[in-house]
Amino acid sequence: MTTKATPPTAVAPTRRRGIETARARQAIWLLLPTLIAIAVVAGYPLYRTFFFALHEANLTTPDQRTFLGLGNFWFTTDEGVPLGFLQDPKWWTAVRNTLLFTVVSVFLETVLGMIIALVVNSAFKGRAFLRTAMLVPWAIPTVVSAQMWAYMYNDSFGLVGRGLLGGQALLANTDSAIWALIAVDVWKTTSFMALLILAGLQSLPGDMYEAADMDGASRWTQFWRLTLPLLRPALLVALVFRSLDALRVFDIMYVMLGPVNASSTSMTGYARLAMIDNSQLGLGSAVAVAIFLIIMVIVVMYVTAFRVKFD
Amino acid sequence: MYLKRTNPFMFYLQRVLFYVLVLVITVYLLFPFFWAVLTSFRRAGDLFLPPLQFLTAPSTLSNYTQVFSNPNFQRGLLYSVIVAVASVVISLLLGSFAAYALGRFKFRGKAFILYIILAVSVFPQIAVLGGLFTLVQATRLFNSPVALIFSYLIFTIPFTVWVLTSFVRDIPGELEEAALVDGASPLQTLFRVLFPVMMPALVTTGLLAFINAWNEYLFALTFTSSNRTVPVVIANYSGASQYDQPWGPIMAASIVVTVPLIILVLVFQRNIVSGLTAGAVKG
Numbered sequence: 210m211t212t213k214a215t216p217p218t219a220v221a222p223t224r225r226r227g228i229e230t231a232r233a234r235q236a237i238w239l240l241l242p243t244l245i246a247i248a249v250v251a252g253y254p255l256y257r258t259f260f261f262a263l264h265e266a267n268l269t270t271p272d273q274r275t276f277l278g279l280g281n282f283w284f285t286t287d288e289g290v291p292l293g294f295l296q297d298p299k300w301w302t303a304v305r306n307t308l309l310f311t312v313v314s315v316f317l318e319t320v321l322g323m324i325i326a327l328v329v330n331s332a333f334k335g336r337a338f339l340r341t342a343m344l345v346p347w348a349i350p351t352v353v354s355a356q357m358w359a360y361m362y363n364d365s366f367g368l369v370g371r372g373l374l375g376g377q378a379l380l381a382n383t384d385s386a387i388w389a390l391i392a393v394d395v396w397k398t399t400s401f402m403a404l405l406i407l408a409g410l411q412s413l414p415g416d417m418y419e420a421a422d423m424d425g426a427s428r429w430t431q432f433w434r435l436t437l438p439l440l441r442p443a444l445l446v447a448l449v450f451r452s453l454d455a456l457r458v459f460d461i462m463y464v465m466l467g468p469v470n471a472s473s474t475s476m477t478g479y480a481r482l483a484m485i486d487n488s489q490l491g492l493g494s495a496v497a498v499a500i501f502l503i504i505m506v507i508v509v510m511y512v513t514a515f516r517v518k519f520d
Numbered sequence: 521m522y523l524k525r526t527n528p529f530m531f532y533l534q535r536v537l538f539y540v541l542v543l544v545i546t547v548y549l550l551f552p553f554f555w556a557v558l559t560s561f562r563r564a565g566d567l568f569l570p571p572l573q574f575l576t577a578p579s580t581l582s583n584y585t586q587v588f589s590n591p592n593f594q595r596g597l598l599y600s601v602i603v604a605v606a607s608v609v610i611s612l613l614l615g616s617f618a619a620y621a622l623g624r625f626k627f628r629g630k631a632f633i634l635y636i637i638l639a640v641s642v643f644p645q646i647a648v649l650g651g652l653f654t655l656v657q658a659t660r661l662f663n664s665p666v667a668l669i670f671s672y673l674i675f676t677i678p679f680t681v682w683v684l685t686s687f688v689r690d691i692p693g694e695l696e697e698a699a700l701v702d703g704a705s706p707l708q709t710l711f712r713v714l715f716p717v718m719m720p721a722l723v724t725t726g727l728l729a730f731i732n733a734w735n736e737y738l739f740a741l742t743f744t745s746s747n748r749t750v751p752v753v754i755a756n757y758s759g760a761s762q763y764d765q766p767w768g769p770i771m772a773a774s775i776v777v778t779v780p781l782i783i784l785v786l787v788f789q790r791n792i793v794s795g796l797t798a799g800a801v802k803g
Contacts, residue, residue, distance in 0.1 A: 236627045246677055247677060257654060344782075345550060356755065368555060396552065463755075477644065484653075485742055
């Protein structure tokens with residue numbers, strides 16, 4: 210798709226142009242394996258997902274399908290039974306819970322991450338140790354941290370479930386479970402947020418703070434007037450990436466709540482239950498398309514808002 | 521420092537409060553893991569004990585011996601290693617070709633390709649799950665580690681391409697020009713000249729991609745039935761009866777799959793932090 214290399218207006222010696230054309234051709238060969246791999250593992254499956262979203266199909270017999278148009282999204286039978294997932298209140302519960310999960314956990318991660326980053330950024334004994342300790346929750350596999358917390362929340366064994374709450378089964382009820390899940394995600398990813406903020410803090414110029422000290426600005430003023438505005442770009446990038454991760458969350462819900470309850474706490478869980486557990490390939494694909502579109506809209510907004518450029 | 525002379529009480533109060541904060545943060549970050557480690561060394565009957573008695577209850581290795589003699593867990597470890605290593609090797613190889621082209625060559629459509637790779641790296645995995653499942657079924661790769669090795673490329677390739685491209689850009693051009701003048705082909709230049717320079721970046725990206733592949737759950741859960749990787753084994757670990765969750769062995773298995781990662785992360789601390797920030801900022 211990109212074999213033409215030299216721009217027609219380039220005024221260059223023919224020898225140089227020859228080298229550039231040759232290099233452009235070589236670049237394609239170097240890129241080809243990656244492009245083929247992406248086409249096979251991402252492009253074609255994504256096309257199939259969009260295709261199945263418009264069909265009624267069963268997972269075990271995907272070849273026996275009937276075209277349904279947008280029926281998987283919004284379908285009402287002649288008897289008036291609503292079948293499209295957009296008519297399913299459980300889908301909207303999943304959307305509401307996912308949004309709650311995203312907003313609250315990303316907010317808490319940012320605030321706690323900022324506090325931890327500021328502490329680690331100041332000089333004190335044991336700073337190196339804390340910096341190392343920060344990496345531990347991040348390095349633990351998500352499934353493992355989900356099991357660790359499921360154990361802590363357990364109503365007959367757990368430190369939190371039995372000890373702090375006196376035997377309440379926090380995970381049994383979706384309304385309380387969502388807060389328990391937020392706590393797990395915050396614990397796991399706050400340190401990642403703190404790392405990104407710390408990297409931003411360490412790139413701030415030190416002499417600026419000296420000048421602020423001379424002018425008699427308090428630490429509090431310095432934080433709000435200097436640190437925060439200068440940190441904004443790094444903070445926004447971290448926020449967007451964490452939000453995208455939170456929107457497609459799957460592991461913690463599925464491991465801690467099981468397939469059925471996970472489907473009312475996360476959009477991804479809802480899609481997987483329909484597609485795999487219930488074998489409704491068409492319906493599940495339609496849900497997956499919806500999730501894909503939501504995430505892509507956010508990404509496009511992000512790319513245009515921050516004017517991300519590639520040369 | 522002035523405060524120490526003018527108002528020593530306030531000075532020491534501030535110090536003490538600061539160290540209390542440090543302590544709270546440390547406990548918050550490490551305590552859940554510490555509690556899991558502790559549980560992994562406790563006998564099943566002691567799990568009911570109140571916290572203080574639980575802390576001092578006798579230790580045992582029985583959870584670990586039970587985990588290691590579990591055939592599902594043994595197989596899980598084997599498949600996890602195979603799948604993670606293979607997908608990392610493939611994506612490092614393909615990724616470094618692509619990164620070399622994107623970081624060093626000028627051609628039309630480069631920005632477009634970079635946009636595509638960025639788009640793939642923010643893909644929700646669920647968007648390709650159904651399509652990949654039918655593909656896996658049609659190629660009869662269901663339950664085969666090959667299915668996982670290839671499907672993991674969806675997140676390892678974009679990541680390696682991104683981080684390696686930004687690294688290749690920073691390599692001084694003279695190195696490559698010298699090789700070019702000597703008549704080396706691009707592949708020779710890449711393998712003989714750039715790879716040695718890129719070693720630290722390859723190790724870092726490889727390690728981060730390995731961690732992601734090691735932790736992957738959704739694809740492993742969907743594309744395999746008996747040849748599970750460790751995250752799926754741990755999530756499904758069951759005891760004698762359906763209602764009996766064997767927390768001791770579950771925690772032991774969790775520690776076994778986590779400790780190697782923690783050691784790797786601590787050893788490569790500096791590289792990890794720089795790789796993470798590069799990967800997160802650039803996609």
